[in-house]
Amino acid sequence: DGGITQSPKYLFRKEGQNVTLSCEQNLNHDAMYWYRQDPGQGLRLIYYSQIVNDFQKGDIAEGYSVSREKKESFPLTVTSAQKNPTAFYLCASSIIASTYEQYFGPGTRLTVT
């Protein structure tokens, strides 16, 4: 089945450690996105990519890094520089057209203590 996978579903880390969240899609979509969601809040864009080897910062990119070496993969690294990393992280993909919807993965809940 086509879709977006994120792993793991739950992730626990100690403060000061970098952690990488996985996102894979087999929808052949050019664009991929990372969002962060805090309790009771909407989604905020971290990074997005429209083509392999290119990506742009979203509204809250500080403390995060991404790579897009393959069309189907867009991993997100939460670095130790991110002051409040505990959150629900969502990956999405879409065709590059405003009439087209975004498809979301199931999310990864990261807890840093």
Add this chain to the structure above:
Amino acid sequence: DAKTTQPNSMESNEEEPVHLPCNHSTISGTDYIHWYRQLPSQGPEYVIHGLTSNVNNRMASLAIAEDRKSSTLILHRATLRDAAVYYCILRDSFNTGNQFYFGTGTSLTVIP
């Protein structure tokens, strides 16, 4: 900047229609109106979108005001599975890279 305004929460009785409003007074002529919904601890899912005309699909209907400054998502018969947070989003057709602004949405409670 918030581009859309929605009520924080709404309630509906099961099997009754639900009208979820959204104001977007600063909408531009090239903005599409998208609706998504999110169940607890899941990623959002697409519901419907439109530009100027009213739209229908198997999930819902979208009614767009003539001046496009507001829209309404209509669930014709609410079920318990429709309890979710509903987001109204504007997407710019000329800037398609990142223009999905998710506000806090409307939390819909369906009462059995």
